[in-house]
Amino acid sequence: MAAALMRFSSVRLLAATLSPYGVHQKHGQISNQRRQFSNTYISVEMDDATGVAVMKMKRPPVNSLNLELLTEFAISLEKLEIDRGCRGVILTSAIPKIFSAGLDITEMCGKNADHYGEFWRALQEMWLKLYGSNMVTIAAINGSSPAGGCLLAVSCDYRIMADNKKYTIGLNETQLGIVAPFWFKDIMTDTIGHRATERSLELGMLYSPTDALKIGLVDEVVAEDKVLSTASAVMAQWFAVPDHARQLTKSMMRKPNLDRLVTHREADIKNFVSFISRDSIQKSLQIYMEMLKKKGS
């Protein structure tokens, strides 16, 4: 029996033993320093000692996802993905009280079909890179996270949200008169189940951190000033698993969703462009934008 009991208690030890082959496989040439690179709307701080990059969105006032931010997001991720020193990314916001408000409505309003198409393709591209990343991705949700903001969070491997009743998270597209595309729906269903997704998407529900935790939309709710440190601690747990086995498993779980978008990518763009170009939708969005302007001024 001794051998049997050993077998289970020694697993963590084994993971450490395996280091040369798995755990730190991307650590080819590590140098003990922090590196930074920054674009207009995305800043990245890479810690070579830990293998963790912190990626911050910084587009005031609400980190709304415009074409440029989405493009920088995808490029930054790609850069980290091929960086042998980087094994995990913590995604967070540089702006207080908001994680991301989701898609920038100005990109979907009063522009032409070509622009809408380019914008939607950039969104798809960002998502394929984030959801399909080989790295461990942790969302440190330090503020509200509706619509596209929620998509970012749900695409990560793990979600930690700040414990503040004023913050909400959810796919609330229908409330604006628009519709979440099938790939938002697919990963929402995988995260909280079909029934909760159906109700939540049809009503455009936004959840408090506590309620989000209850339905499994986030994995953990912690004090506002502990979000980043908790993300680091969780990252260490994920790093204890041999990378190659974790990556193959992640790919097995996520490939069907990735494949579905890749297969239907052009149809999805066409569908978005045609929907958003409707007069009725454009009118709704214009009313909404004017309302925002008035209130914001």
Added chain:
Amino acid sequence: MAAALMRFSSVRLLAATLSPYGVHQKHGQISNQRRQFSNTYISVEMDDATGVAVMKMKRPPVNSLNLELLTEFAISLEKLEIDRGCRGVILTSAIPKIFSAGLDITEMCGKNADHYGEFWRALQEMWLKLYGSNMVTIAAINGSSPAGGCLLAVSCDYRIMADNKKYTIGLNETQLGIVAPFWFKDIMTDTIGHRATERSLELGMLYSPTDALKIGLVDEVVAEDKVLSTASAVMAQWFAVPDHARQLTKSMMRKPNLDRLVTHREADIKNFVSFISRDSIQKSLQIYMEMLKKKGS
């Protein structure tokens, strides 16, 4: 930040603002009155002021679903679907203590293959219309709801059940020696998950309102005399979402299940007819019916 916070709090307001394009889109020519139409087994009261129809099953003693009731059900729904004044349906029972006992066994016993086929097609037709409805559908479950009764409830957008320990709900077909078809199984799985469905269908389990709430088979349990008023209040919440966005979302969630039945419709009928025509099944059902007769007399 003001703009950001506005953005979230003003969403409800927006929904109201959108009214001309979305929220009340079906209100072409409204007249401020209640209209009623009634068949043998279904009665409908349509309130033009609210856009809500209350549809009641009234086939004593237990609202069992015979060919005629199913046909009237489908026709009534179709009528409401094309009524521009109707945006939502509350489905309930006119008979105390019972929502619906499910399929009428006399339709499945001692008849010929043609009859079984016609009956099954009517059931499919009713379901395609109810589950695929563009309207908001709320089940006000004011009594027991086994088998086909449970199917009706699970096909709606929302389920409110009367808080009475004597009432039960579930797909208990196996207890009668018969089998729920794949499309019952599909929507049950979407509602309560695969594992709960597997166990529940194999054992033919019936749940109390409290247990049904716990596994997510119903969304809310309220005092018996509050079922209808709660349904109206919930309907108002669903009406706050622009119709076109809610409808597109509902269709996205439900299309795979609808498509599956449409594709396999004839095979499903053939399968039912062949199963129900077996001598052993007919014998079981006859024993069961005689037992009911004796006990009922």
Added chain:
Amino acid sequence: MAAALMRFSSVRLLAATLSPYGVHQKHGQISNQRRQFSNTYISVEMDDATGVAVMKMKRPPVNSLNLELLTEFAISLEKLEIDRGCRGVILTSAIPKIFSAGLDITEMCGKNADHYGEFWRALQEMWLKLYGSNMVTIAAINGSSPAGGCLLAVSCDYRIMADNKKYTIGLNETQLGIVAPFWFKDIMTDTIGHRATERSLELGMLYSPTDALKIGLVDEVVAEDKVLSTASAVMAQWFAVPDHARQLTKSMMRKPNLDRLVTHREADIKNFVSFISRDSIQKSLQIYMEMLKKKGS
């Protein structure tokens, strides 16, 4: 109304009434005695009075699943499946503190490709028989149950685990640097949902009985000395349902998963053989085995 109420309360009675056609359908020639058959690693005790077989794994020290055990397992199940007197199987361990430690690593280490292929095929064969069984299968989990041990449990119709904090259950393959195949993942997803499976498989999580119950990985946790008697009591509940209806329902729920493995069986073998033959994987497993040997001696 009397008839209506009867309808629901008489269902259990009906099941009994149906006996000649359904409930005891496999009881062709019953004899009131216990029969036993035993192989090297599997022993079976069949009780003709109840229709229940107890199947025990007995391969010290930890019931690790080697080629021979897997083969005997499949043959024993097949034997019970065609035994008209047997309607249900309780699967348990003859060894204290361990249900099964999963696949025997010596079968995956230092052998040739043909051997790996043969081993994997035997695992698939055992699983197809267990997961696809027409009998009621109940796992009486009287000890730890990692990896392949967890697969055995999750393949049954119902899981009862001993209430002992030292015992754990889960698909912890990644912790050993290996990957659970798609069919382990499929039934895990059906049991505990997509999100819990993703996290659990990527991290190689092992759950205490209490935590396993919380996420639905087991159905019941009982005192260690009540595991077998509870299994018998639960079996009686499952036997109350007419066999043919329960079997058709089980098949409807499980066929997609069975079909997927049958369809991709050769590719799955090829994939396993190629993965396990990698130098890096072989090195990891050797280190692990030497560690076990040292600790065990």
